[in-house]
Amino acid sequence: MAANKRTVGIIVALVILVCVVAGANLYFMYYLNVEEAPHVSSTRALENMIRQKIRELHPVYLNRNPRLFMYRNKLLKNYKPAPYENATVLWDIANWWPQENEIYPIYDTSMAQLLQTLRLEPITKVTNLAKGTQLKLLLRLANKQKVIFKPQWYERDAVIEGAVYAGKDRHTAEVYAFYLGAVLDFRWTPIVVGRVVNLKTDIYDKGDSELKNSMTITETENGTEQYCLFGKCHYCNEEETVCGDEQNNIEGVLIYIVPGSLAKRRSPWQRTYKEDKRAPWEDDMNYCKPLKDKMETMRLLDLIDAAIFDYLIQNGDRHHYETREERLVLIDNGKAFGNPNKDHLDILAPLYQCCLIRKTTWDRLQVFSGGVLTELIDRLSKHDALFPLITDKHKRGVERRLLVVYAVVEYCMDREGDKMFKQL
Numbered sequence: 001m002a003a004n005k006r007t008v009g010i011i012v013a014l015v016i017l018v019c020v021v022a023g024a025n026l027y028f029m030y031y032l033n034v035e036e037a038p039h040v041s042s043t044r045a046l047e048n049m050i051r052q053k054i055r056e057l058h059p060v061y062l063n064r065n066p067r068l069f070m071y072r073n074k075l076l077k078n079y080k081p082a083p084y085e086n087a088t089v090l091w092d093i094a095n096w097w098p099q100e101n102e103i104y105p106i107y108d109t110s111m112a113q114l115l116q117t118l119r120l121e122p123i124t125k126v127t128n129l130a131k132g133t134q135l136k137l138l139l140r141l142a143n144k145q146k147v148i149f150k151p152q153w154y155e156r157d158a159v160i161e162g163a164v165y166a167g168k169d170r171h172t173a174e175v176y177a178f179y180l181g182a183v184l185d186f187r188w189t190p191i192v193v194g195r196v197v198n199l200k201t202d203i204y205d206k207g208d209s210e211l212k213n214s215m216t217i218t219e220t221e222n223g224t225e226q227y228c229l230f231g232k233c234h235y236c237n238e239e240e241t242v243c244g245d246e247q248n249n250i251e252g253v254l255i256y257i258v259p260g261s262l263a264k265r266r267s268p269w270q271r272t273y274k275e276d277k278r279a280p281w282e283d284d285m286n287y288c289k290p291l292k293d294k295m296e297t298m299r300l301l302d303l304i305d306a307a308i309f310d311y312l313i314q315n316g317d318r319h320h321y322e323t324r325e326e327r328l329v330l331i332d333n334g335k336a337f338g339n340p341n342k343d344h345l346d347i348l349a350p351l352y353q354c355c356l357i358r359k360t361t362w363d364r365l366q367v368f369s370g371g372v373l374t375e376l377i378d379r380l381s382k383h384d385a386l387f388p389l390i391t392d393k394h395k396r397g398v399e400r401r402l403l404v405v406y407a408v409v410e411y412c413m414d415r416e417g418d419k420m421f422k423q424l
């Protein structure tokens with residue numbers, strides 16, 4: 001009996017000891033995680049969680065969605081090139097389209113015609129546009145309609161190494177962003193077409209003196225003239241020019257100017273743009289909590305939509321965002337598609353830190369599962385002069401990231417349940 005009591009006593013003592021040690025360990029681990037290195041462990045933990053979620057993704061996310069057919073044919077019809085008679089009439093129509101941040105209607109017979117005007121109307125006057133930091137021009141088309149021009153800097157298969165915001169603009173990213181916005185019903189991007197222009201006849205000959213002074217003309221070995229442009233902007237300098245081919249043709253994009261006034265605001269998820277300095281949101285997994293009280297839910301949901309959009313195309317440069325009638329517009333998408341092999345998960349921070357998403361966005365994202373998203377954008381952009389807009393590697397990147405978005409929403413559903421979906 002006494003021996004039994006002793007055994008029980010020893011067992012109890014052992015259990016207590018184990019509990020104390022384990023408790024201390026747990027406390028130690030907690031201390032390590034939360035106090036010592038919060039960002040590393042929490043970001044890592046989140047990444048692991050998402051990786052796990054991707055492995056467990058329900059087949060509906062990997063397969064085609066039958067609901068696709070409700071949207072695909074209407075979209076294809078809407079963007080099928082259509083002849084036009086009078087460009088001015090179409091520009092008048094398009095200038096009346098914007099309402100709040102919606103820049104164009106979901107389906108409208110004038111859209112395909114409008115795209116044709118941007119592809120075909122002659123360029124009548126060219127000036128530098130010294131807005132922003134990157135090289136861009138202001139082109140005037142017939143009847144005084146103005147559009148922004150961004151030139152090609154890179155080949156489609158160039159891989160931009162370094163920070164997510166490294167390098168110069170990728171011109172076709174602006175076109176891709178337009179079609180992605182159309183498919184995902186984020187009709188908050190400017191209307192954009194690709195176009196091959198001639199640096200001599202379309203640009204130099206139509207330029208004012210300031211523009212002409214921001215170009216170089218050199219004689220080549222075979223006696224022809226080569227025209228190059230360095231432009232006028234914050235980062236513009238004579239050493240960094242864009243030049244055309246032997247005929248002085250160069251690819252670029254024409255970006256329709258969004259009518260109305262835009263306001264610029266600092267993004268709460270702005271980067272520091274210094275390799276050795278981290279922004280508060282990068283280390284604080286509870287970063288969104290105070291924002292939820294401080295910011296209108298509408299604005300927060302817009303920023304979360306924008307984060308999903310930017311993550312898909314890998315635009316990590318939305319340091320400021322612009323609003324039209326207090327709603328976010330997705331202007332400036334040129335810094336996307338830098339490196340197809342790299343996914344910067346932190347672009348999605350607004351989504352995984354806030355765990356909120358518009359119900360309409362979530363429904364729409366699910367319609368284009370199973371490889372359909374990039375396939376459809378391909379079909380829509382087939383008539384663009386710069387088709388294919390991105391390489392297959394980049395397309396695979398977009399599809400891979402769409403799965404990550406699904407996985408992050410699944411993670412948030414575990415955390416928040418249905419209350420993460422908002423109707424605003």
Ligand SMILES: Nc1ncnc2c1ncn2[C@@H]1O[C@H](COP(=O)(O)OP(=O)(O)OP(=O)(O)O)[C@@H](O)[C@H]1O
Pocket residue numbers: 131132133134135148190255256257258259262264322331332333334
């Ligand atoms: N399609 C558009 N419609 C109306 N305004 C525009 C449009 N595109 C650009 N702008 C205006 O011009 C400014 C500069 O354009 P954009 O942001 O594309 O240039 P950027 O050189 O890439 O700038 P940053 O270096 O800040 O990224 C924008 O902030 C906006 O106010």
Ligand SMILES: [Mn+2]
Pocket residue numbers: 132134317332334335
């Ligand atoms: Mn930019």
